[in-house]
Amino acid sequence: MACIRKRRNKWVLDYRDQHGTxxxxxxxxxxxxxxxxxxxxxxxxxxxxxxxxxxxxMFDELVTAYRKGHVEINVRISxxxxxxxxxxxxxxxxxxxxxxxxxxxxxxxxxxxxxxxKKVGRRTINKAHIQLGAMLRLAVRNRWISHNVATEVKKLRxxxxxxxxxxxxxxxxxxxxxQLLEHADERWHPLLLTAVSTGxxxxxxxxxxxxxxxxxxxQLHVRxxxxxxQFSELKTKHSRRRVGLSEDLIATxxxxxxxxxxxxxxxxxxxxxxxxxxxxxxxxxxxxxxxxRAKLRHIRFHDxxxxxxxxxxxANVHPKRIQALMGHSTIRITMDVxxxxxxxxxxxxxxxxxxxxxxGSKTVATSGDDLKKTPQxxxxxxxxxxxxxxxxALQAAA
Numbered sequence: 001m002a003c004i005r006k007r008r009n010k011w012v013l014d015y016r017d018q019h020g021t022x023x024x025x026x027x028x029x030x031x032x033x034x035x036x037x038x039x040x041x042x043x044x045x046x047x048x049x050x051x052x053x054x055x056x057x058m059f060d061e062l063v064t065a066y067r068k069g070h071v072e073i074n075v076r077i078s079x080x081x082x083x084x085x086x087x088x089x090x091x092x093x094x095x096x097x098x099x100x101x102x103x104x105x106x107x108x109x110x111x112x113x114x115x116x117x118k119k120v121g122r123r124t125i126n127k128a129h130i131q132l133g134a135m136l137r138l139a140v141r142n143r144w145i146s147h148n149v150a151t152e153v154k155k156l157r158x159x160x161x162x163x164x165x166x167x168x169x170x171x172x173x174x175x176x177x178x179q180l181l182e183h184a185d186e187r188w189h190p191l192l193l194t195a196v197s198t199g200x201x202x203x204x205x206x207x208x209x210x211x212x213x214x215x216x217x218x219q220l221h222v223r224x225x226x227x228x229x230q231f232s233e234l235k236t237k238h239s240r241r242r243v244g245l246s247e248d249l250i251a252t253x254x255x256x257x258x259x260x261x262x263x264x265x266x267x268x269x270x271x272x273x274x275x276x277x278x279x280x281x282x283x284x285x286x287x288x289x290x291x292x293r294a295k296l297r298h299i300r301f302h303d304x305x306x307x308x309x310x311x312x313x314x315a316n317v318h319p320k321r322i323q324a325l326m327g328h329s330t331i332r333i334t335m336d337v338x339x340x341x342x343x344x345x346x347x348x349x350x351x352x353x354x355x356x357x358x359x360g361s362k363t364v365a366t367s368g369d370d371l372k373k374t375p376q377x378x379x380x381x382x383x384x385x386x387x388x389x390x391x392x393a394l395q396a397a398a
Contacts, residue, residue, distance in 0.1 A: 002042060004034050013038045017050045044146065051101070057144040059095040059103070063087060065142070066135045078225075078232040083131065090115060090128040091135075100136075100145050108132070108153045122156045129155060168341075170303040171310045172196075176296055183293035188286030190256040191269045192304070198243045199308035199326055202301050203227040204234070206277050208268040210257065218245045222327065226276050231265075239327040306338075313341050 002015035011034035013025040025041070027034045044050040051057070071083050094111045095103065108129075115125050133150035140148050172180065177196055184192050195205055203225035212221045219242045224231055234240055245253070253268070263274020271277045279301075287301050305326075312322050319342070323334040 002038060004031065004038060006031075013041065015041055015045070018045050018048050047146070048143065051144070056099045056101055057139065057142075059098045059100060060092075062100060062135055062139050062144070063092065066138055069138065070134075076232055076235075077230065078227045079235075081228060086124075086128045086131045090120065090124070091132060100139050103136075103145075103149060105149050105152050108150055112153075112156065116156075122158045126155045126158065129153070169297070170299045170306060172296070172299070172303070172307045174311075176294075177307065179294040180290055180296060184290040185286065188282075188290065190252050191282070191286065192290065193249060193252055194269075195301070195304040196307055197246060197249050199305045199312075200243070201225065201305060201327075202279055202282070204239075205269055206267075206279065206282070207231055209266050210268055211266065213245075213253065213268070215250070215254075218247075218250055219243065220245055227279075229276075229278075231276075234327075236327075236329050238324075238329045241324060241327050243325055309334075309338050310341055313338060 002013070005012050005014055007026075011027045011029070011031055013027065013034060014022070015025075015038065016022050025037075027037055029037075041050065071080055075083060094114060098107075112125055112129065115128070116122075129150060133148060136145065136148040136150050139145045180196075181189060181193055191205060194200065195202075198220060200208070200220075200222060204222050207224040207226035208220070208222075209224075212223055213219075214221065222234070222239065222241050222243065225234055226232075256268075260268070261270050261272055261274040263270050265274075265276065267274070267276065269277055271281065283301060288298075291298060309322060309326060312325065317325075319334060320331060322338070323331045326334060328334045
């Protein structure tokens, strides 16, 4: 039977675990503290979660179990690098050699404070915090610990991403798009035109194959990506999508296909010998020189995707359709990133409402085409289905 004894001026717990093994545990507090600790140990024994101090699991063991039980099985190869970076750079240096039961709320808060002191970005810290929480969930499932202390610590408030200004500054205007394309080398012009006309991510462009282009329906099918030196599946099911192609882009791609380097992967945008193109070469040899020659401000390649979205908004494309064309998993992502660009559309909506009110019972249509659309067509477009060709930069500008 469990009890508390006093030996050499210290309180000692005497109990047997769930396997019948007897344990003595010396405490450093008073009798009340010892009684509370004994109650805790008996609860752990009752749940079958008790571990002797000598047998307690270390954080290093958790890392090994997490890699084998989750990362190697459930995480895409292209994403594993991000997991490993967080573990190696931000978790192991602090928690290595630490017993899991010794990790408390205070421990997690002290770890975060250390990262802040090292000038690690808050977004990165939050990612590492999420990673730690996922690892501790595995420890709870394995009954190495009784609860996940990471969930008791709130995420850091991240610095403002500044969508209202930096994102606007990085978006090219229609005239700037023309400047960029005019100053792009003949080798890179088709790729840059496709990027700004379809909003594909860089990896999606580099993984594009000629078989992904449906010349008859003038649509492009996004099916894979090339990232970190290898082909891989897209991150979410919503990333698999169809994007319409303009007549100008179709003509450009047909002409490019005649002189495109051939290779085993039948890539639309390969390197000079036909193999997969490295993203660094694209930036150093194609994108950045074109920006310099056009005397445009330095932007990221990903900002061509933002430019495409802004052109869709300017052309009054339905937000749900924009979500589908961008490959966002939810409309919330689309609105969080681009909602502030829709102010003009809000003004237009207000004008239409005013016209409806002033017109009484008259129905106001935006165009004759709107009256011709069947309910089935409207439903399909608003659902984000690949129905209509996407606006190109020049079409939206017009």
